[in-house]
Amino acid sequence: MSVLRVIQWATGGVGTEMVTTILDHRPDLQLVGARVYSDAKRGVDVGTLVGRQPIGVEATTDVEEILALDADCVLYAPQFTDIDDVCRLLESGKNVATPSFLFHPRRIAEHDRDRLLAACQKGGATVHGSGLNPGNLSGVLPLALSGMSRTIEKLTLQERADWSLWESTEITFDGMWFGRPVEDITATGNDFLAFNSGLFTEQTWFLADALNAGIDEVTVSVEAVPATRDHQIFDHLVQAGTTAGQRWSWAGRRAGEPLVEIETLWTVGGDYPPHWPTPRDGWTMTIEGEPSMQTHFFCLASFSRPASIEEHVRSALVAVALQVVNAVPAVCAAPPGFATMADLPLIRSYTGFGN
Template identity: 75%
Template sequence: MTRTRPIRVIQWATGGVGTEMVTTILDHRPDIQLVGARVYSQAKHGVDIGRIVGRDQIGVTATIDTAEILALDADLVLYAPSFTDLDDVCALLASGKNVATPSFLFHPRRIPEADRRRLQEACEQGGATIHGSGLNPGNLSGVLPLALSGMSRTIDQVTLQERADWTLWESTEITFDGMWFGRPPDEVTPSANGYLSFLTKLFVEQTWFISDTLNAEIDDVSVSLECVPATKDFEMFGHVVRAGSTAGQRWNFRGHRNGKTLIEFETLWTIGGEYPGHWPKPLDGWTLTIEGDPSMRTHFFPLASFSRDASIEEHVKAGLITVAMQVVNAIPAVCDAPAGFATMADLPLIRSYTGFGNR
């Protein structure tokens, strides 16, 4: 579609991922114009969004007032909070704003009926579209298997393993308040708090996404979680993790048909640099294995660079960039999509806008 003006975008949340979205738009996307920002901190309220992300002022001030955001004239909202709110998302859609998010709604067909109906009605009211596109769950457990399936004749099993140590990730609100690392292992369950329940639903939803798009016709999805204790005390961004408290979480989400596992997502998450000896030992990052005709395997690991020296901070930031870019690069496609839900299987192939930069 030929556009006569930039796409008007609102940034919702300016944490690690949100900051990468904003700086990308300012530095690399002349086709996108930032027209508003929703923040959660009183200290950011009224501050120019350029200053919030370490750039010059751009004449757009951030606000904590959702009503102000709803009143803005915008084409799309980049919705990137750590904790989602369905009421806010429905209000945005009903106001006529498309929503692209790395946070949830990867497979709306498998969310609770009442939630799906609310979202659909909001989309219809506003003539808007919503697209969910995370990393994992998200692209690595959705787009990547679909892309590789194009080289398959038949598929017997899909397995994605994620191995990651969270020690250098500064989003301690998620690590400790959400994931409950540092708590007694017997307290941490898939439904122990709102965030863990939400995370469980996302991976279950993602398992069904692969089943529904690749004709697995699974019967159910099982969820298991093994928590392992820290062997010593250590400190992480001001949080003291005691020996015996949770320092490792192994999640398994398995989609079965006739009792056989056809789809499995396994996460092997640790803090403190310890790794249980009895756990599987895939490479750090994500390993996708497809058993079938033919069988294939690929490994994904984002870094700041594989050819130059880079700091640990740069490497950690690289992960945030991967999450942000898959949503920012999808903005035009989401705006062009019909009103309603646009999943990773519905949109065209999302590629880099800037690429090598030679336009």
């Protein structure tokens, strides 16, 4: 069996699921390094970091140490991306698979696209971006269902989620600005909101380009709604009157008509505005056309056995991580350059039933 050497870049929620998958289920992947961001993790065995036996690989905060390693692929999973780091990884000959960005390279800033492509060519490496949403649900799944279509008139994906149980409060509050004044919530309100909105804009273009929508533009709108009462979310207090809901829409339009739309209905504390749409929790995709189709996706720890809230919340992290980990062999086998969700072959489970 051919074994691919893998580096884990960032060991947060998603990164931890990537590492445990490799250690527990992937004999075809060998973990040879890990980049971390905190001094508390520096020098700690990667196995120990994820609650497993030591494997003889120590985590490092030193990017130069990572670049010097011999590896086939880097699982790049930080909260905030750094184009310089990714370019250096690619130039060093390491393929990169990431849930953090680059879902549709054709529509990113030209300067960044040119730099990344030049790095791929210099290192003979490939870069691939995927995940959940943006990712599989707004990329792979729509394209798969489109195989049953004669014509498509409109495609929409709605995500409804309450963030109250999401332990990464730095994203919920420092990034998404829940608990801030509603007038602060805009597509460019802070760096994180702008970056996140850019990812969904990119994903809307991806669907439009892949399905020949011929759109002219992607418009972005956001409506922030106030909390009706105080909500305690972990160590943060969302006060009544501050932001407890955000309704975002990214619409790919042709001559003003929306043909491709991704809508997110995000709340904390259980406040849900009565004037918002009321899809089921999770993700609902609708294709109007010939034929018209609708599918609903919901991710849990189990639908048949009792499970804790923590297990249910973690299941989404597993889904994000595995969409990328399972793509590693295909990314390493792809020609140098960009490999999008439309380019790679079907990504499926390596382990399956485990037999």
